[in-house]
Amino acid sequence: MKIDKVLFWDIIFILIFGLLMVLSSLGGFIMFSDNFLKGSEKFIKQLVVACIGFLAMLGISKLDYGTIRNWVKPVFIIAVLLLGAVLVIGGGLGGVKRWLVFGPISFQPSELAKYTLVLFLASAYAKKSVELDNIAVRIKYFYLPIAIVIGLVVMEPNFGTAFVISLISLTMLFIMGFDVKELGLLILIALSILTIGIIVTPYARMRIAGFFNLKGAKSPGTQSMYSLFAIGSGRLFGLGLGGGMTKLFFLPRAYTDFIFSVIGEEFGFIGTFLMIGAYFILVVRGMKIAKMSNDVFGFLASYGITITIAYYVIFNILIALKLFPVTGLPLPFVSVGGSSLIITLSAMGVLLSISKSGDDAKSENDFYSLRRNGGTYLPGTFTG
Amino acid sequence: MSEKRLLVIKLFIISMFFIILVRLMYVQIIKGSYYYKRAKAIELKKVVLEPSRGKIMDSEGVTLASSYETYSIFTYNSWVKNKGFMARQIAKTGLISYEEALRKLRKPGFNWIIRGVGKNKCRHIVRDINRYGIKSDSLGFYKDRIRVYPFNREFSPIIGDLSEDNRGLSGIEYKYNNFLQGERGWAVFQTHPTGGIYAKSNYPHKKEKDGDDIILTIDKNLQDLVYSEVKKAVEKYNAKGGCGIIMDPNTGDVLAMVNYPTFKAGIGDTIENYYKKNRAISFNFEPGSIFKIVTMFGALSNKIVKPGDTLVDSTGKITVDRIMIRDAEEHGILTVKQSFYVSSNVGMVRLAQKLGKEKFYSYIKLFGFGSKTGIDLPGEEKGILRSPRRWKRIDFSTIAFGQGIAVTPIQITVAYAAIANGGRLLKPHIVKEVKRGDKIIYKRKKEIIRTIPDRHTIDILKNMLVTVVDSGTGRNARIGGLKVAGKTGTAQQSEPGKGYDGSIVSSFVGFFPAEHPQFVLTIVIDRPKKARFASVVAAPCFGKIGNKISTMRPYIEKVFARR
Incomplete structure (x- = not known):
C-alpha cells in the first residue's frame, strides 16, 4: 500500500502557505532592519527547518510502524528526561524555562514530549x-506518565501546552474506555492544581484577567484585541500578501503564535477558510488512517497524533479570535519554531507510515464490528 | 473503543471547527468593515531621532559653534480625562495661564504646552508638575537641538550658517556637514486605538549617532586681533570691505581668516550678498604690485638679468601697443633691484618682455595663480588668468605689474608663504582635526602642492622684500624688533560694464620674522575712499597686527611648541 496522497499534499500545501506567511509576517523586521539578511534570518532558518522536517517526515513514513513502536518507549523516556533537564539548565524569557540551548540550536522538549506521550499511551x-x-496498571502505565509530563511542563511554567497535553491525554483515555467518573475526578484534581498555578504565576494571572477584562488587568487583552483587528480588517478578500500592518508592531512576534491573524488580515475570509479547510482535511484523513489501521497501536497512535494537531489548530485559532485566553500555542506547520515544525512533521511521518499499512479492503463497519468487550477492544484480536 | 465515545470526540472537533468558522464569518464578513476602520485609525509613527551636531572649535579648543538641547512639553487631547483640573495644575507651574492651558487641552489631537526650554528649566517644570499632582504620563517630552555661535561676527564666514533643518549652508558647517551632522536614528511609535501614543522597547528602532567635532587651525586670539585691525582700517578709510589672512608658512595652517564687514551666523542675516561671502578665498581682485614677485622671480631665475643690472632709463616710461606705461612717480635710472623697492611698473614690463609670454605664464602658474589652492572651505575662487594664447602684448605687459590678472587673497598668501619657506607651495588648511568622541578620525597633514626650484633666487627675493619694508614702500609695515619681508599693492579695479573707474584695492602681503618666517600675513582693503596707496592703507594695518603679535610672542611660542 502507498502512503495517503491526500494527506501528503495537504501537508505540503499548509507548509508552503505557512512559509509564505512567515515571510510576510517578518516583513516589518526585514523592512526596518539594516540589512536584508539579518531581517530575514528567521525566515531562512524556518525554511531550512522545514526542509529538515520534510526529509524527516519522508524518512519516517518509509519505516514500518512496527519499528516505530519499538522506539516509542526509549524516545518517551528521553523526552521526559529532557523535560526535566529544561527545569535545571533551560533558558527562556523572563524566568520562564522552556528551551534547551545548544549553541545556535535551541530545542523545546515539550514539543517532543506531547507526541511521544501519545505514542507511549497507545x-x-x-x-x-x-x-x-x-x-495499579492504570496508574503505572497511564496516569503516572501523563502526570509526570504535565507536571514538568507546568513547572516550566507553560500552562498553554500543559492544558493542551491534558486535553489530548484525556481524549486518549476517554476513547480507550476509561471510566468517565474516574476521569471526571482527575479533571477536578487537574483543574484545582491549574487554578493554584495560575494564581501564583503573575503572567498567567494577568492573561486570564486580560481575557475576562477584569479590573487591574494591565493590558486588557491587548494582543487578542489587535489580533481581532487584524483578522477583521482582512474582510472577505484580505489586504494582500504583505499588505497587513498589524503584524508590524501591534502583534509582537506575530510570526509565532499569532500568525493566523496575519493570514486573516492578508488573505481575508477566503484565506482563513482555505486554511481551516486544509486543517480539517488533515484531521479527516488522520481519522480515516486511524480507522483503516491494522492494530490497536496503529489506531491509537494515528488518532492521538491527529487530535494533537486538531487541538493545537483549534486553540491557536480560538486565541486569535479572542475566544480563549492567550496561552502561547503554535499553529502547527506555520508558526516559526524549529522544534515544533520538525517534530510535527516527524509525527506526520508516523501518520503516513501507518497509512501505508492500513487495510483498504476492511470497511468501516467491519472494523467497528470486531469483538468488543464493554466498549473496549480486546487486545490480541488484531494480530495478523 | 466504543463508537459512541469516538463520535463524542468527532463531534467535539467538528463543532469547534464550526464555531471557528462562524466566528470568522462574523469577524471578517459581518463586522469586517468595522474592524477595518478601527485598524486604519491605528497609526504608526516613525519618529526621527536627531543626533547632536558636532562642535566646531579653534586650535586651542575654544568653542566656536555648538549645539545644545532644548525641551518641549506636549500633550494629547485624549490623554487627559479631567481637563479643568489638569489646566489648573499646569497654570500653577506659572508656565501658561489657566485659560491657555484649557484651550490647549481641549484642542483635539496633539498640542504643545511649552516649546524650547533648557534642560534645567524643563526639569523644574517636571518637578512642579509632579508636585501639583499632574500625572506625568499625561504629558510628553520632546527634545530638540539649537545651534549656538558664541562669538559675534568674526568667525561667521569661516564657520558658515545652517539651514532650518540643520544642514550646513556655507563655511565649515557646509564643507564638513557629513562629519558634523552625525547619523539620524529613528523609533516607531504607535497610536493606540483608545488614543495616545507609545513606543515599546521591542519596537524596531535605531539610536542616533552624534556628530563629530571639528577642530580648526584658526587661533581665536589671532582671529580677534586681525578682525579688529581690519575693521579699524576699513572704517578709517571708508572702504567697501577688507580681509586678512594669517598663515603658518611652514605647515599651511591658516591661523586667522577675517572678512569685514560680514554677516552674523545663526540669525538668518539678510545682509547684502558681497558681505556673506568669505572674500578671503573668493574675492577676485587685481593684485597690483604684490604680484611683482612673480615677474621678478621669473626674470632672476631665468638669469636674463642680474639684480644689479640697469633696467629703467631716465625717461621712466615705456610704450606698448601705443599705450604709454609710466610709474607713479619719476625715479630716474633704476637697477633691477631698485625697480622692485620703488615698485616700478616700467621695470616690470621690461622684465616680462625679456622673459617672453610663454615663460612668464609658466611662472605665474608655478606660484599657484589661476588654480584654486584647495583650502578645505567651500566657495573658493581661482582668480582670473587668461590663456597666454589670448594675451596681447599689452596684456602681459600689465600683468607684469599685477594688472589685467585677478587673484584671491588666499592665493597670494600661499605664494608669499612659498617664498617665506624657501619654495614649497603649500595647500592651505583650516581644519586641523576631526574628532569622534575622544578619537581623532582625521588629522590634516602638511601637503606640498609643488616645490618652486631655485632656492637662490628665492633668497634674493626674500631680501628684496625685506628691503621694501626697511626702506621702500612698506615702511609702515615695520614691526619693532623683528625683520619683516613684504610688499605693498595698490591696484586699479575694473567694475563689470564700467571698466577702470578709479576704484582701487590696497593690499599688503608679508611675512615675519624674515629669517625664520612663522607668519604670513595678507591684508586686502577693498576700495578705500579716504586714501589710496597701500603704504598708507594696508601697510600700517599689517604693522599694527605684527606689532601686537610680537608682544604676544611668549603666547605664540607656546602655541607653536604644541603643534
Missing part, C-alpha cells in the same frame, strides 16, 4: 488493555 494500551481493571 503502545501501553496495546500491551496492557487486559489489565486495565487493575488500578
Whole structure:
C-alpha cells in the first residue's frame, strides 16, 4: 500500500502557505532592519527547518510502524528526561524555562514530549488493555506518565501546552474506555492544581484577567484585541500578501503564535477558510488512517497524533479570535519554531507510515464490528 | 473503543471547527468593515531621532559653534480625562495661564504646552508638575537641538550658517556637514486605538549617532586681533570691505581668516550678498604690485638679468601697443633691484618682455595663480588668468605689474608663504582635526602642492622684500624688533560694464620674522575712499597686527611648541 496522497499534499500545501506567511509576517523586521539578511534570518532558518522536517517526515513514513513502536518507549523516556533537564539548565524569557540551548540550536522538549506521550499511551494500551481493571496498571502505565509530563511542563511554567497535553491525554483515555467518573475526578484534581498555578504565576494571572477584562488587568487583552483587528480588517478578500500592518508592531512576534491573524488580515475570509479547510482535511484523513489501521497501536497512535494537531489548530485559532485566553500555542506547520515544525512533521511521518499499512479492503463497519468487550477492544484480536 | 465515545470526540472537533468558522464569518464578513476602520485609525509613527551636531572649535579648543538641547512639553487631547483640573495644575507651574492651558487641552489631537526650554528649566517644570499632582504620563517630552555661535561676527564666514533643518549652508558647517551632522536614528511609535501614543522597547528602532567635532587651525586670539585691525582700517578709510589672512608658512595652517564687514551666523542675516561671502578665498581682485614677485622671480631665475643690472632709463616710461606705461612717480635710472623697492611698473614690463609670454605664464602658474589652492572651505575662487594664447602684448605687459590678472587673497598668501619657506607651495588648511568622541578620525597633514626650484633666487627675493619694508614702500609695515619681508599693492579695479573707474584695492602681503618666517600675513582693503596707496592703507594695518603679535610672542611660542 502507498502512503495517503491526500494527506501528503495537504501537508505540503499548509507548509508552503505557512512559509509564505512567515515571510510576510517578518516583513516589518526585514523592512526596518539594516540589512536584508539579518531581517530575514528567521525566515531562512524556518525554511531550512522545514526542509529538515520534510526529509524527516519522508524518512519516517518509509519505516514500518512496527519499528516505530519499538522506539516509542526509549524516545518517551528521553523526552521526559529532557523535560526535566529544561527545569535545571533551560533558558527562556523572563524566568520562564522552556528551551534547551545548544549553541545556535535551541530545542523545546515539550514539543517532543506531547507526541511521544501519545505514542507511549497507545503502545501501553496495546500491551496492557487486559489489565486495565487493575488500578495499579492504570496508574503505572497511564496516569503516572501523563502526570509526570504535565507536571514538568507546568513547572516550566507553560500552562498553554500543559492544558493542551491534558486535553489530548484525556481524549486518549476517554476513547480507550476509561471510566468517565474516574476521569471526571482527575479533571477536578487537574483543574484545582491549574487554578493554584495560575494564581501564583503573575503572567498567567494577568492573561486570564486580560481575557475576562477584569479590573487591574494591565493590558486588557491587548494582543487578542489587535489580533481581532487584524483578522477583521482582512474582510472577505484580505489586504494582500504583505499588505497587513498589524503584524508590524501591534502583534509582537506575530510570526509565532499569532500568525493566523496575519493570514486573516492578508488573505481575508477566503484565506482563513482555505486554511481551516486544509486543517480539517488533515484531521479527516488522520481519522480515516486511524480507522483503516491494522492494530490497536496503529489506531491509537494515528488518532492521538491527529487530535494533537486538531487541538493545537483549534486553540491557536480560538486565541486569535479572542475566544480563549492567550496561552502561547503554535499553529502547527506555520508558526516559526524549529522544534515544533520538525517534530510535527516527524509525527506526520508516523501518520503516513501507518497509512501505508492500513487495510483498504476492511470497511468501516467491519472494523467497528470486531469483538468488543464493554466498549473496549480486546487486545490480541488484531494480530495478523 | 466504543463508537459512541469516538463520535463524542468527532463531534467535539467538528463543532469547534464550526464555531471557528462562524466566528470568522462574523469577524471578517459581518463586522469586517468595522474592524477595518478601527485598524486604519491605528497609526504608526516613525519618529526621527536627531543626533547632536558636532562642535566646531579653534586650535586651542575654544568653542566656536555648538549645539545644545532644548525641551518641549506636549500633550494629547485624549490623554487627559479631567481637563479643568489638569489646566489648573499646569497654570500653577506659572508656565501658561489657566485659560491657555484649557484651550490647549481641549484642542483635539496633539498640542504643545511649552516649546524650547533648557534642560534645567524643563526639569523644574517636571518637578512642579509632579508636585501639583499632574500625572506625568499625561504629558510628553520632546527634545530638540539649537545651534549656538558664541562669538559675534568674526568667525561667521569661516564657520558658515545652517539651514532650518540643520544642514550646513556655507563655511565649515557646509564643507564638513557629513562629519558634523552625525547619523539620524529613528523609533516607531504607535497610536493606540483608545488614543495616545507609545513606543515599546521591542519596537524596531535605531539610536542616533552624534556628530563629530571639528577642530580648526584658526587661533581665536589671532582671529580677534586681525578682525579688529581690519575693521579699524576699513572704517578709517571708508572702504567697501577688507580681509586678512594669517598663515603658518611652514605647515599651511591658516591661523586667522577675517572678512569685514560680514554677516552674523545663526540669525538668518539678510545682509547684502558681497558681505556673506568669505572674500578671503573668493574675492577676485587685481593684485597690483604684490604680484611683482612673480615677474621678478621669473626674470632672476631665468638669469636674463642680474639684480644689479640697469633696467629703467631716465625717461621712466615705456610704450606698448601705443599705450604709454609710466610709474607713479619719476625715479630716474633704476637697477633691477631698485625697480622692485620703488615698485616700478616700467621695470616690470621690461622684465616680462625679456622673459617672453610663454615663460612668464609658466611662472605665474608655478606660484599657484589661476588654480584654486584647495583650502578645505567651500566657495573658493581661482582668480582670473587668461590663456597666454589670448594675451596681447599689452596684456602681459600689465600683468607684469599685477594688472589685467585677478587673484584671491588666499592665493597670494600661499605664494608669499612659498617664498617665506624657501619654495614649497603649500595647500592651505583650516581644519586641523576631526574628532569622534575622544578619537581623532582625521588629522590634516602638511601637503606640498609643488616645490618652486631655485632656492637662490628665492633668497634674493626674500631680501628684496625685506628691503621694501626697511626702506621702500612698506615702511609702515615695520614691526619693532623683528625683520619683516613684504610688499605693498595698490591696484586699479575694473567694475563689470564700467571698466577702470578709479576704484582701487590696497593690499599688503608679508611675512615675519624674515629669517625664520612663522607668519604670513595678507591684508586686502577693498576700495578705500579716504586714501589710496597701500603704504598708507594696508601697510600700517599689517604693522599694527605684527606689532601686537610680537608682544604676544611668549603666547605664540607656546602655541607653536604644541603643534
